[in-house]
Amino acid sequence: MALIVSFPIGTPPQTQQMVLDTGSQLSWVRCHDKARTKLPPSSFDPSLSSSFSVLPCTHPICKPRIPDYTLPTSCDQNRLCHYSYFYADGTLAEGNLVQEKITFSASQTTPPLTLGCARDSSADEGILGMNLGRLSFASQAKITKFSYCVPVRRSPVTATPPGVFYLGVNPNSGGFQFTDLLTFSQSQRMPNLDPLAYTVGMEGIRIGGKQLNISRSVFRPNAGGSGQTMIDSGTEFTFLVEDAYVKVEEEITRLVGSKMKKGFVYGGALDLCTNSDAVEIGRLVGDLVLVLERGVEIVVEKERVFTDVGSGVRCFSIGRSDLLGVASNIIGNIHQQNLWVEYDLANRRVGFGKADCSKAV
Structure with missing residues (x-):
C-alpha cells in the first residue's frame, strides 16, 4: 500500500502521481522520452514546461555527497548530471538531475x-521525498x-477512500500528541544509521494489554547505528529488529498457537500467518x-x-x-491508518x- 499524491509540476503544471515517502530524500518523476514507447502516458514531458532546466555535471549539487544519493552521481555522455537511487525494496530509479517549479x-x-527526471525505473509513480535531507x-x-491522514485499507484496495495530505498548518493539530525527534549529527558516520530519517524514541510494545519484556535500548541506535526507530510513510508494514521481534513472535505464537500456518511467508516479509478469520x-x-516517548501511543x-493478504x-x-x-x-503506513x-x-x-481518515477532508 503506497500513499500517492497528485503533484502539479512545471509551467504550466502537469499533474504527476508521486509516492509520499518520508523515508527518502530525492524527489523524482517519470520523464517522457520520445525514443521509448513503454513509459506511461502520464509521464512528465519536459518539452511542455517553460521552467524546466537540466543540471550540468559541473553543478555543485551534482557532487556525489553521502547521504544525498544512495549511489554516486556521474557525468553522462552529454555532460549532464546522472543520478541513480536505490530503495530498500529493490526499486531503482535513474536519470538526470533537473530543476523545475x-x-x-x-x-x-x-x-x-532539484528533482530527478527518471528515464529508467521499475516503478509507475515517482517519489515525493520528504525526509530531513537537504x-x-x-x-x-x-x-x-x-x-497526512491514511484511511483504513479496504479489500479490494480500489475501494479504499482517499486520504488527506497537508502542506503547512493543519487545522486539526490542537488535539495531537507529540513525541520528539531524535537527532544525529551527520558527521556521526554509523554504517546502519540513517541520520535523515524521522527517528523517534520507542519505549515498548503491548499486545492484548500485556507489556512485552523488551529493553528500550533495542529501539535506539547502538554504536553501529542499528536499532533506530523511524516513522516511514513509504514502507507498508512495520518491521522490528531481531531482539524485539522474537519477543513479539513469542507472544503472538502463545496467543494464536495451533492456528498459525507453518512455513508460510507473505511477500518475503511477514512470517506469522493464519487462515482464521479477523x-x-x-x-x-x-x-x-506501540509506545513512544512522552506517553504517545499508536493503538492498532x-x-x-x-492484515488480509488474500486467498483467505x-x-x-x-x-x-x-x-x-x-x-x-x-x-510503516499500515500502523498509521486512521491517524493524523x-x-x-x-x-x-x-x-x-x-x-476517521475517510472523512478527514
Whole structure:
C-alpha cells in the first residue's frame, strides 16, 4: 500500500502521481522520452514546461555527497548530471538531475527545485521525498510542517477512500500528541544509521494489554547505528529488529498457537500467518500498542493487528527487519491508518491524532 499524491509540476503544471515517502530524500518523476514507447502516458514531458532546466555535471549539487544519493552521481555522455537511487525494496530509479517549479496555483509557485527526471525505473509513480535531507521537497521548499491522514485499507484496495495530505498548518493539530525527534549529527558516520530519517524514541510494545519484556535500548541506535526507530510513510508494514521481534513472535505464537500456518511467508516479509478469520484472531490477540516517548501511543485495534493478504490468509502486520535487509525498526503506513501524522520540522517533533481518515477532508 503506497500513499500517492497528485503533484502539479512545471509551467504550466502537469499533474504527476508521486509516492509520499518520508523515508527518502530525492524527489523524482517519470520523464517522457520520445525514443521509448513503454513509459506511461502520464509521464512528465519536459518539452511542455517553460521552467524546466537540466543540471550540468559541473553543478555543485551534482557532487556525489553521502547521504544525498544512495549511489554516486556521474557525468553522462552529454555532460549532464546522472543520478541513480536505490530503495530498500529493490526499486531503482535513474536519470538526470533537473530543476523545475511546483505550481500549486498562479500565486503559489515554488522556486526551481532539484528533482530527478527518471528515464529508467521499475516503478509507475515517482517519489515525493520528504525526509530531513537537504534535497528533500520539504527542505528545498522550506516547509516547516506537513501532515497526512491514511484511511483504513479496504479489500479490494480500489475501494479504499482517499486520504488527506497537508502542506503547512493543519487545522486539526490542537488535539495531537507529540513525541520528539531524535537527532544525529551527520558527521556521526554509523554504517546502519540513517541520520535523515524521522527517528523517534520507542519505549515498548503491548499486545492484548500485556507489556512485552523488551529493553528500550533495542529501539535506539547502538554504536553501529542499528536499532533506530523511524516513522516511514513509504514502507507498508512495520518491521522490528531481531531482539524485539522474537519477543513479539513469542507472544503472538502463545496467543494464536495451533492456528498459525507453518512455513508460510507473505511477500518475503511477514512470517506469522493464519487462515482464521479477523474476528477470531482479534479476540485471541487484542489490541497492539506501540509506545513512544512522552506517553504517545499508536493503538492498532484488534481487528487490524492481522492484515488480509488474500486467498483467505491473514498475517501479523509486523515483520522481521532482517527479512527486509535493514537494521532498523520501521513504523510503516499500515500502523498509521486512521491517524493524523504531523511532521513538525520547526520544533523537531512528530504528532499523532486519532481520526476517521475517510472523512478527514
